[in-house]
Amino acid sequence: MLRMVKRWTGIVMYGLIAIAVLVYRDPILRWLESDASDHIGWMIGAAALLATVPVVPFGVVAGIMGAKFGPVAGGLINVASSTFGALVLFCAVRFAFREQGRRYIARFRQLDRFMRFMERNAFMAVLAARLIPFVPAPLVNAASAISAMKAGSFALATALGKIPVMFVFAFIGHRLLESVSAVLWITLLYLLFLAAVYAGYLWYRRKYLSS
Template identity: 25%
Template sequence: MLNSLQQYIIQLIEWLQSLPGGPWAGLGAPFLEAIFPFLPLVLIISANAATYGFLLGVLLSWIGNLLGTIVVFAAVRYVFRKPMTRWLEKHKAAVYWLERINHMSPISLGFLYSLPFIPVSLITYLLALIQMPLRTFIMAAGFGKLLVVVIFSVIGDQWEEFIQSPFRLSMLGLLLVVLWAISRGLEEVLKRRAFKKRNEQLKQEMITKRQTPL
């Protein structure tokens, strides 16, 4: 299994190095991942760091993915808002997340973007639909994406040591488990806040109806 993983990473690095444009290819790969979220962002970040070094790899991955996310945000907000709103009405999962992010602070949203087990593409769509100010969105997404890029760039820059060291592999596995647990915990907190907010609104509506003369 480790040999297969090592060969896959080597092939990905060689593929990045073979692309024309040099570092522009390292910028383009994470940019495309933001538009097509089925692409493996974690592997792209790690391959960038292994190919271009830690600092340049972080810069390329962060700027590329952030620019792609901004493009998606702007496209949904200014071009595809109506069809996306109709799509939102048909998907309970999207409404579920909308209720949770509607009143979050930029710092909380940034932390949300830093978790690899959270559907960040869906978060981007929803933030565009609620018309979050572009500047606030860039701050939140930029902060969160920088965290995840730095973490996996460290792994990519030292990927051979990680593969060859059982201890580092164990720490990597533990890190992923911790991030997953944080994701689930944050999701539960947001769920409770959303339910509490909805109950307060329902109570307020009932009080208003009682006070309204017939």
């Protein structure tokens, strides 16, 4: 029940933000047309800081980065910022809050298969979890931190896995006020990509994790 409430809270939050974007379209456009060099330093820092706060919907931050700096530069900033945030939380659990991390992941009964996946191939487990955005990021961070996975491998798998979703958010933010049809098309393609990734995960789970 609590998980369902959290899910709907996130959906409502994104909906309210989308409405606010449409209502304040003109001032947002004026801000986006201002000189990006005046903002890039503190915006990157703010994005990296917000990425360490699990309750903040980072998709909104990622969309702003795309709107301000374009889909390529914005996407790269998103990947770097979100990976930095994940690595900070990984290190926090591993070196300071290990027991709290164990108690946190113990609340998820469906985690057994993921932990077995990590035991077989931690890098691929984290990569797959990042490619599927509805897998709770704090759970992946905590599970990785209490495992034997190296921080460098965790950071690389996280960065690679975040590339699709972070560039999609950047593209959506870049095009949202210009072409709704383009946003719908990229969203559809991304959903098809997610379906393919999830189908691959289900196949791997049946073949290697069912025993």
